[in-house]
Amino acid sequence: MRIQGTDLWLDANRKKDFCFVSHAHIDHAKRHKKILATPQTAKFYQHRLGETETRILEFNQPKRIKGAKVELFPSGHILGASQILVEKGGVRMVYTGDFKLRGCLTAERIQIKKCDILIMESTFGLPDYVFPPRKEIIKKLTGFVKKTLSQNQTPVVLAYSLGKAQEAMKILGNLGFKLSVHSSILKLASVYQRFGIKFKNCYRYYSRDLKGKVLLTPPWLRNSKMINNIPKKRIAMLTGWALDPGAKGTYGADEVIPLSDHADFWELTQYVKKASPQKIYTLHGFTEFVSHLRALGYDAERLEPKAKPYKLGKELLSNYDLFSNL
Numbered sequence: 308m309r310i311q312g313t314d315l316w317l318d319a320n321r322k323k324d325f326c327f328v329s330h331a332h333i334d335h336a337k338r339h340k341k342i343l344a345t346p347q348t349a350k351f352y353q354h355r356l357g358e359t360e361t362r363i364l365e366f367n368q369p370k371r372i373k374g375a376k377v378e379l380f381p382s383g384h385i386l387g388a389s390q391i392l393v394e395k396g397g398v399r400m401v402y403t404g405d406f407k408l409r410g411c412l413t414a415e416r417i418q419i420k421k422c423d424i425l426i427m428e429s430t431f432g433l434p435d436y437v438f439p440p441r442k443e444i445i446k447k448l449t450g451f452v453k454k455t456l457s458q459n460q461t462p463v464v465l466a467y468s469l470g471k472a473q474e475a476m477k478i479l480g481n482l483g484f485k486l487s488v489h490s491s492i493l494k495l496a497s498v499y500q501r502f503g504i505k506f507k508n509c510y511r512y513y514s515r516d517l518k519g520k521v522l523l524t525p526p527w528l529r530n531s532k533m534i535n536n537i538p539k540k541r542i543a544m545l546t547g548w549a550l551d552p553g554a555k556g557t558y559g560a561d562e563v564i565p566l567s568d569h570a571d572f573w574e575l576t577q578y579v580k581k582a583s584p585q586k587i588y589t590l591h592g593f594t595e596f597v598s599h600l601r602a603l604g605y606d607a608e609r610l611e612p613k614a615k616p617y618k619l620g621k622e623l624l625s626n627y628d629l630f631s632n633l
């Protein structure tokens with residue numbers, strides 16, 4: 308997407324001259340000539356994609372950039388993950404990136420701003436996806452770990468290496484469990500430490516040093532020798548998709564736990580009510596969520612690759628398009 312008339316792209320999936328990167332997950336962070344990002348995202352981006360010319364913007368420090376007023380503010384998704392507010396011609400447009408409303412131990416709490424146009428993620432935009440309270444989710448995770456350790460087995464926890472894994476390190480480490488952590492997760496955890504988030508009871512993974520420890524690894528290692536060679540183990544996967552009936556089979560796990568960095572159906576709806584936009588575009592989600600928003604009285608549609616530029620208000624109509632996703 309590009310904010311028309313500004314040359315500022317938002318999470319573009321191809322190389323651009325200047326692009327806002329909401330956070331450093333691979334589906335959002337591609338290699339660009341120059342990026343606009345928070346200090347945390349810039350560091351993760353550098354870790355994953357190497358040095359890039361960067362315009363750093365702290366949260367809640369509005370700046371004029373390429374002819375528009377731009378402000379970054381927390382999305383609550385992972386550390387440093389940011390939404391962007393662009394104001395131009397008196398119209399306020401927010402792009403959320405990935406977000407969640409629930410608090411956690413490793414990301415800033417989300418802020419929600421009123422806006423005219425909202426471009427939002429809607430990954431879990433079906434009523435089937437309402438996550439249990441965080442307390443229950445943590446109880447399920449610690450219950451899994453305790454039970455597995457008490458049976459003299461190794462608890463293996465699969466968690467995406469940026470965001471989810473550090474949250475698991477913090478939850479379990481703070482509760483006194485000892486963790487054996489895969490190097491890809493530890494590398495990214497070092498960026499968290501640089502920004503003041505400390506981890507307890509977390510150690511680098513050694514295959515011969517798993518006794519009494521929880522093994523924390525990214526899901527792509529599920530079928531690796533590293534896991535297959537552990538004689539007695541039980542495996543848990545941390546994901547919002549845990550609510551799907553076949554999730555255990557999908558992830559090859561004995562347990563699936565709905566710890567998510569995304570908003571569930573209820574949170575998505577709450578977000579929209581608080582932002583009270585006149586126009587909503589959804590991304591990465593089910594078409595049913597658009598119908599749900601329309602039933603609530605919102606002018607909503609899915610942002611398709613060929614969506615027409617949206618114009619808001621008479622003045623704007625006569626002047627310029629607010630944005631287009633060229």
Ligand SMILES: [Zn+2]
Nearest residue numbers: 330332384405
């Ligand atoms: Zn993400």
